[in-house]
Amino acid sequence: MATIALDSLVKRYGQTTVVHGIDLAIREGEFVVLVGPSGCGKSTTLRMIAGLEEISGGQIRIDGRIVNDLQPKDRNIAMVFQNYAIYPHVTVADNIAFGLYRSKLSKSEKRQRVEQAAETLGLSHLLERRPSALSGGQRQRVAIGRAMVRDPAAFLFDEPLSNLDAQLRTQMRIEIKRLHHRLGTTSVFVTHDQVEAMTMADRIVVMRDGRILQIGTPLDLYEKPVDVFTARFIGSPTMNLLPANLRDGRADLSTGGSVRVPPSSTKTSEILVGVRPQDLVPTPADSSGLTVSGPVAVVETLGSETLVHIESEGQTLIGSAPGRLIPQIGEHLTLHAPAERLYYFDKVTEKALAAS
Template identity: 85%
Template sequence: MATIDLNRLIKRYGHTTVVHGIDLSVRDGEFVVLVGPSGCGKSTTLRMIAGLEEISGGEIRIDGRVVNDLQPKDRNIAMVFQNYAIYPHMTVADNIAFGLYRSNLSKSEKRQRVEQAAETLGLSQLLDRRPSALSGGQRQRVAIGRAMVRDPAAFLFDEPLSNLDAQLRTQMRIEIKRLHHRLGTTSVFVTHDQVEAMTMADRIVVMRDGRILQVGTPLELYENPVDIFTARFIGSPTMNLLPASLRDGGADLALGGSVQVPSAAATSADILVGARPQDLVPSSPGVPGLTVSGTVVVVETLGSETLVHIESAGQTVIGSAPGRQIPQIGEHLTLHAPAERLYYFDEATEKALAAR
């Protein structure tokens, strides 16, 4: 196990800077997820930690040791790739054993380690098979097996679940999480899927345009996003953002009606009032908060809940209703979110106006 520290880490390709001096400390045994849209620099950051990309500036420390100039093989890390990177000309056993290529273990010890890893990952019956005879999930398990057999200081995962179908992705997500609990190895996981980030991470690192926007536990990011990007990126469906203009003690919404705004948030004339669909539910506005009325245009039945899209003054707002309460399209509906569940952002700077 190990700590990973990034100090003012920079990556440039020619004159283009893709990672702008980021700082991050991953604690020993922690599961950290780098999340962000394509091109935000998360994979580049991971590859710099692995040593597969040279760094243009800054410092990387693994377990306190500066590894800037060390080859990937000398960093004692293991990496799981998006395309599995398991060798098609080798059996499952050979693929897993390949992780021990440089180890000084005896043949029988290597065999024992391979069998152990295979048992942990449920691959014992597949050791003699070739990757072409495996399903996507099994291939990914082989890739994880090759990584874990070496007992590395840290695991690096580069979007390892992207090529799996939705059901398998959920299953593998749970398996990786359980594996992390069992092994306790420091892990850095890259994904663009916020659900993966929320469900797997001890801490999430939100990245955009080569910069870290926010670092925190999943709930911290969900409850206290520092800006509009994080607010919209974390949480599904995405947060509703309604333009409003400040006036004394409150704000007039562009789509009609008004909300009370806490004094700490009343610092900008034009704001965006945020409400998560889960907080915006059909009810009568008995308590202060945000009320939106409109016509139901789309209904998404999920079973446990029903997502309702209503159109109000030309803007679509998403709310949620209980699973068995399915509104009809064209129906007039009023959605309400209590004041303590609202978010406020400066429209110009896109920053959050008050911590909740």
């Protein structure tokens, strides 16, 4: 296991800066997920940690040692790629053993490590097969096994589940989390899928345009987003945002009505009031919360819940109802969220409003 520290890390391609001096400290044994939209710099950051991309500024330290100029093979880390990167012409056993190609271990020691990794990953019965005879999930486990046998100080995962179908993604998500619990190896996982981030991470790092917006536990980011981007990126379906004007301690909403706003340090009169669909439900209203009404435009039946899209004063809002409650299209519906489940953001800066 190892600590990983990024100090003012920068990456430029010519005159274009894609990672803007980020700082991040990853603790020993921690599972950290870098998440953000395509082009936000998360994979580039991972590749700099691995030594596959030269850094343009700052430092990378692994277990306190500066590794800026070390080759990937000298950093004692293992990387699992999106496209598996396994060899089709050799067996599963040989693919896993390739991780020990440069090792000075004896043949029997190498075979023992391969068998241990295969057993851990449920691949023991597949060791003599070729990759063409495996499913996508099994191929990804082979790639993980090849990384495991090296006994690295840290695992780096670059969107390893993106080529799998939905069911396999869920299965592999659980398997990787179980593997981390069993091995305790420091892990950095890159994804653009916030569900993967929420379900796998000890801590999540939200990135946008080569910068870190927020770092925290999944619940921290869900409950206390620091800005509009994080609030909408974390959580599914995405958070509803309603424009509002501040007046005498209340926010007059674009959808009609108003809500009381906690005292804050903002000097603007224009804010955004946020509410998550799971908190906007067909329950009796009270004077302290948010109430919206309108005709039902779309119904998404998920079994455990029903997502309801209503049109209110020209804005589409998403609420949630019990799975057995299925409103009709065009039906007029009133949804309510309690005051303590509302979020407030400055409309101009898009930063969360801090209570004073």
